[in-house]
Amino acid sequence: MKIQLQHLTKTFHSPGRKSSGEVVAVNDFTFEIPDGQLIGLLGPSGCGKSTTLNLICGLERPTGGKIFFGDRDVTDLPPELRGVGMVFQNYALYPHLTVRKNILFPLENLKGKDRLSKEEMARRVDEAASLVQIGELLDRKPSELSGGQQQRVAIARALVKMPHVLLLDEPLSNLDARLRLQTREEIRKIQRATKITTVFVTHDQEEAMSISDRIVVMKEGVLQQIGQPQQVYDDPANLFVAKFLGTPPINVFDGQIQGGMLHLGGEAVLPVPGIPDQRVTVGIRPEGFLPQADGPLSCTLSGVEVMGRDISVVASHPACQSPTLRAIITADAPVDRSAQSVCFALKPEKVFLFQPDSGCRIRSVP
Amino acid sequence: MRQERKAWLYLLPAILFLGAFLVYPLIDVFIYSVEEGYNFASQTYFGVGLYNYSYVLHDPYFLQAVKNTFLLVIITVPLSTGLALVISLALSSIRPLRDLFQTIYFLPYVTNTLAVGLVFMILFQKTEYTDGLINLMIQWFGGSSVDFIEGPYWAKMFVLCFYTIWVVMPFKILILTSALASVNPDYYKAARVDGTSKGRIFLRITLPMISPMVFYLIVTGFIGAFKAYSDAVALFGTDLNAAGMNTIVGYVYDMLYGDSGGFPSYASAAAIILFAIVLTITCINLLVSKKHVHY
Numbered sequence: 190m191k192i193q194l195q196h197l198t199k200t201f202h203s204p205g206r207k208s209s210g211e212v213v214a215v216n217d218f219t220f221e222i223p224d225g226q227l228i229g230l231l232g233p234s235g236c237g238k239s240t241t242l243n244l245i246c247g248l249e250r251p252t253g254g255k256i257f258f259g260d261r262d263v264t265d266l267p268p269e270l271r272g273v274g275m276v277f278q279n280y281a282l283y284p285h286l287t288v289r290k291n292i293l294f295p296l297e298n299l300k301g302k303d304r305l306s307k308e309e310m311a312r313r314v315d316e317a318a319s320l321v322q323i324g325e326l327l328d329r330k331p332s333e334l335s336g337g338q339q340q341r342v343a344i345a346r347a348l349v350k351m352p353h354v355l356l357l358d359e360p361l362s363n364l365d366a367r368l369r370l371q372t373r374e375e376i377r378k379i380q381r382a383t384k385i386t387t388v389f390v391t392h393d394q395e396e397a398m399s400i401s402d403r404i405v406v407m408k409e410g411v412l413q414q415i416g417q418p419q420q421v422y423d424d425p426a427n428l429f430v431a432k433f434l435g436t437p438p439i440n441v442f443d444g445q446i447q448g449g450m451l452h453l454g455g456e457a458v459l460p461v462p463g464i465p466d467q468r469v470t471v472g473i474r475p476e477g478f479l480p481q482a483d484g485p486l487s488c489t490l491s492g493v494e495v496m497g498r499d500i501s502v503v504a505s506h507p508a509c510q511s512p513t514l515r516a517i518i519t520a521d522a523p524v525d526r527s528a529q530s531v532c533f534a535l536k537p538e539k540v541f542l543f544q545p546d547s548g549c550r551i552r553s554v555p
Numbered sequence: 556m557r558q559e560r561k562a563w564l565y566l567l568p569a570i571l572f573l574g575a576f577l578v579y580p581l582i583d584v585f586i587y588s589v590e591e592g593y594n595f596a597s598q599t600y601f602g603v604g605l606y607n608y609s610y611v612l613h614d615p616y617f618l619q620a621v622k623n624t625f626l627l628v629i630i631t632v633p634l635s636t637g638l639a640l641v642i643s644l645a646l647s648s649i650r651p652l653r654d655l656f657q658t659i660y661f662l663p664y665v666t667n668t669l670a671v672g673l674v675f676m677i678l679f680q681k682t683e684y685t686d687g688l689i690n691l692m693i694q695w696f697g698g699s700s701v702d703f704i705e706g707p708y709w710a711k712m713f714v715l716c717f718y719t720i721w722v723v724m725p726f727k728i729l730i731l732t733s734a735l736a737s738v739n740p741d742y743y744k745a746a747r748v749d750g751t752s753k754g755r756i757f758l759r760i761t762l763p764m765i766s767p768m769v770f771y772l773i774v775t776g777f778i779g780a781f782k783a784y785s786d787a788v789a790l791f792g793t794d795l796n797a798a799g800m801n802t803i804v805g806y807v808y809d810m811l812y813g814d815s816g817g818f819p820s821y822a823s824a825a826a827i828i829l830f831a832i833v834l835t836i837t838c839i840n841l842l843v844s845k846k847h848v849h850y
Binding site for chain 1: 764
């Protein structure tokens with residue numbers, strides 16, 4: 190089911206803070222989630238992504254704006270009438286009920302004509318359980334399960350009602366690193382199998398990029414950028430998005446445009462045609478450096494970290510905003526590890542220019 | 556070996572104190588209770604047997620005390636726990652003035668039992684000069700006045716139960732409000748997403764989640780009510796047998812120090828019977844809890 194948010198706004202009153210009084214958690218969101226896609230809501234903590242999820246779910250009422258599921262306006266509907274399934278960060282499995290009863294719980298709430306027969310309920314529970322491969326755990330209590338298994342039970346409980354929309358709040362943050370990789374693939378697989386429009390919240394950009402069809406980057410309640418993960422990575426709308434996506438993070442420099450050339454610390458490093466002379470903030474992706482003996486950007490070499498396929502060059506440059514910069518280059522690149530300095534040429538498509546104050550992207554006009 | 560000796564050394568203070576003040580008296584009471592014809596002055600006795608138990612179990616005052624105690628337990632434990640749960644649920648669902656109400660509900664806990672008893676007596680008593688506030692209210696609603704303190708048995712029992720519930724509620728409310736507050740709100744959110752009705756949320760989620768605390772209150776409530784004594788004294792004075800409002804603990808006290816007292820053997824037998832009753836009830840509680848309490 191297609192989800193549409195129109196000028197969605199949510200403000201909270203905070204009686205504790207006398208000065209401001211109101212906190213805008215979600216500020217004028219307008220975007221569309223196509224049917225059957227997996228969407229990652231991405232942002233640092235406190236950016237309003239969980240609030241957005243709660244608004245879609247119906248646990249929170251918006252201060253302004255509308256939410257549509259398909260063509261149906263669900264803004265004023267309670268969660269149970271929206272047809273949503275939700276998985277909570279801590280899974281919220283009822284500890285006193287067995288896995289089977291936990292999954293059964295939502296079905297037992299159905300009343301009137303929606304009420305299912307006992308056999309139908311049991312069949313649906315088995316179906317949901319086998320979808321997430323927990324068939325053999327049905328008679329255990331949640332406390333007897335591992336974190337990953339609990340997660341699957343929570344997903345099964347959300348899916349058993351056959352919702353139109355599946356919502357996951359930080360689904361992987363309570364798992365250890367190895368399980369996280371495995372579980373995110375699992376979520377992807379389940380989503381593909383069920384074709385349910387799925388929205389999940391995360392602060393981990395790697396997680397969001399790796400499994401989402403689209404990512405929605407948020408900051409302080411304001412929508413920053415929406416797009417396919419690769420597209421957002423390759424073409425960030427502003428400095429925040431550029432910094433937030435990518436590991437290792439993007440290297441940020443203070444630069445200057447003079448006569449169509451980008452200068453970093455006095456050196457002209459890259460031609461930037463069509464951009465007027467001004468001070469700029471420059472973001473260079475770690476993979477945007479090319480080691481070259483006569484490269485225009487010369488940095489002081491601090492070390493080289495071997496990662497197998499690639500090597501990571503740690504260096505410093507006076508114009509860089511952080512003490513060290515990091516370049517990822519192929520392992521066979523000619524880098525003299527004993528040298529004091531290293532020179533780079535830059536890949537133009539990996540260099541982004543931003544306005545120093547607002548962080549807005551400056552695009553060159555060809 | 557060294558380790559073991561150390562362990563015993565650390566346990567020694569607790570063992571000494573518990574032994575001297577708990578285990579020894581318990582055994583001593585048991586011994587007293589089987590010594591027939593014990594003489595307090597000469598510290599002699601005729602023989603060993605169960606006569607003391609037989610005497611106590613045939614004493615109408617004791618039977619009255621047992622009846623009173625059981626009535627008190629059966630009425631006040633469920634009522635006070637249930638009411639406390641209702642009040643705690645109400646308290647945790649309101650936001651404004653919650654602290655104020657919590658303080659008000661907790662006040663009876665810090666007031667003196669005897670002082671409260673005196674107030675209750677004044678409220679309920681009917682004298683030649685005044686009918687008392689409660690009777691005044693009964694008359695407003697067209698009822699005829701009753702002397703709750705020196706009148707019919709049911710009226711006295713009513714006051715005793717009312718008073719006991721009033722005294723034990725604050726602690727229960729305190730425990731239950733904190734138990735309710737400790738339930739993770741995500742459970743309620745998950746239940747809301749699934750469209751769970753309020754009643755079902757309470758029965759299937761809230762109650763099982765706070766069941767250990769409810770169980771604790773029921774067990775301690777039973778024990779506390781079986782040991783009731785000061786409440787009855789506060790309302791009806793020290794001659795409880797005459798008032799027909801004695802409790803088991805009151806009977807034990809009267810047998811030891813009352814006007815007709817001086818019978819440690821009978822008192823001990825009664826105490827052992829009380830001990831057996833409380834032990835049995837607590838065991839039943841524990842058995843029942845296995846099925847219904849979720850830790």
